[in-house]
Amino acid sequence: MQTYDVAADGLRGLNQALQAQNEETNQTAWQVNNPKGAHAIAVGLDAPIKVTVNGSTGYYCAGMNQQAHVHVKGSVGPGVAENMMSGVVEVDGDASQYAGATGHGGLLNIKGNASSRCGISMKGIDIVVHGNIGHMCAFMGQSGNLVVLGDAGDALGDSCYEARFFVRGSVKSLGADCIEKEMRPEHIEILKDLLERAGADAKPEEFKRYGSARQLYNFDVDNAQAY
């Protein structure tokens, strides 16, 4: 077990040490202490390691993550796991804006609530939020799955492409070109798998599915009022 004190030893040394790990590393477990809301903690990782952050972080924690499992025992600031490619990012507390923004892959598992624009421009990432999400979530979402055990705020899935949204609670409003869709057996399977991986206590049948009506995929002046 490796330990690192961010407050004492600085951000640069932490990221250098974590980024130096590769497929063959035997330093697979890291404890990061005293993050004290620092930005860009554990960014750009690309190794199958487990990083536990003991406290809350600032912006872009686990940004662009590949392979690593980053577990934050606290809350996270804006842009957690932004542009994640693979691996797992787990947040015990709440997440601020843009959680999982533009993520291409991997699982972002938020045990608390997520603020606005969670999953914005998502490109394949899976996001599970155990609490509620704010407004404009999954705006222009391209691919991947956003699962919400609680409620969703205004304009869910606005201008989305092929991303899927599963919400157990209420949806305050749907964004442009986002509609409720039939929950088919393959969606139940996807959802079941995600809920299991996220350790969520919920049944797939309790959710509704939302996604793109695909009416805005090609510009049409008659749709101008929708923009």
Add this chain to the structure above:
Amino acid sequence: MKDMDNKIPQTVPIQSATFSNPINAEIRRAAATGIYDIRGGGAKRRVPHFDDLLFLGASVSRYPLEGYREKCETKVVLGTRFAKKPIELDIPITIAGMSFGALSGPAKEALGRGASAAGTSTTTGDGGMTPEERGHSTKLVYQYLPSRYGMNPNDLRKADAIEVVVGQGAKPGGGGMLLGQKISDRVAEMRTLPKGIDQRSACRHPDWTGPDDLEIKILELREITNWEVPIYVKVGGTRPYYDTALAVKAGADVVVLDGMQGGTAATQDVFIEHVGLPTLACIRPAVQALQDLGVHREVQLVVSGGIRTGADVAKALALGADAVSVGTAAMIALGDNDPKWESEYQKLGTTTGAYDDWHEGLDPAGITTQDPELAARLDPVAAGRRLRNYLKVMTLEAQTIARACGHNHLHNLEPEDLCALTMEAAAMARVPLAGTDWYPGKAGF
């Protein structure tokens, strides 16, 4: 001689300056289609530009350097502020960001070949980095755009510099749209979107707003790339003093400033022609901001938008830029709008020099297309050679001017070397109107 007839003199037909034929044609087009005009390129309207400036040359008070004999350096280093590995270029002319998607694969390859042969950098664009582009570019700047299409950390680490794109001169404050007809299988895969649909490029970054956030975003990018490569911030010309100051505050190594003549792959004509500042009007306020912050030459300024000749390069540098960037001119050097395609341009309802429907993917020159047959028309080796030649000629031209002004480095050109032909240019460039020692706004007059 008597009057031959009793004809009454007639008023000759007078075309309205306000409702000109082009304006009327656009009104009719809009009425017929119900949609605004979308096109590529930059502002076509006449705006004060580098043509409105002249160099004074040496005289009794200055002595020139000998052409062909005495050295005039052209090297420039970008990213000296924080990056461990600044970019060293042989010439202060770089290739602007243009996407694979907007341009064909061979066109991107040609840009890389030409830039590398001339000792300078090229830049990716919306849609990510292609292996061909990386392979043929000695120095490659990776654009970090709002859409994040194709953005991944592996490519980020392969870049020689990162350019955070906040805006561009053709459409400051606007996003983009790559129309469905240009979305080939490969483009669709790189952008994680279905084939054939219009792909919207966002106007704002998805995970930061404002300069304080940008500072943290730059920190993240530096942490991911081990503080090695320079971070550029590109802005469209709107409020150049404040945008430059805020980019510096956010931690940029290089500020890229793009005026309204700078091109785009596609946007609304009304946006291109009516939003933003001419390039000439952007430079002095940006330089002023760098000087006020004490970082002129420490944070480099790259200017783009309508750079065509070595004279333009020299003038931009004389006004305080460290380097320039060319996009449209580079495309023309590759073969865009070449008269040899005139018959095909006419079939598309246009003519050589005016073709700007780059978004439609029907480019006869094979540059702004994803059609394999059209794209195959461009030989990337030959086109790259043309680009290299063009870059070399511009450099020689700029050196010629610098020597005539008595300078042994292009960076030694200064505003004092210039005068302006018009009041507008004098005001924007803050150099005296020709034959006077005055420019509008100068204190004491």
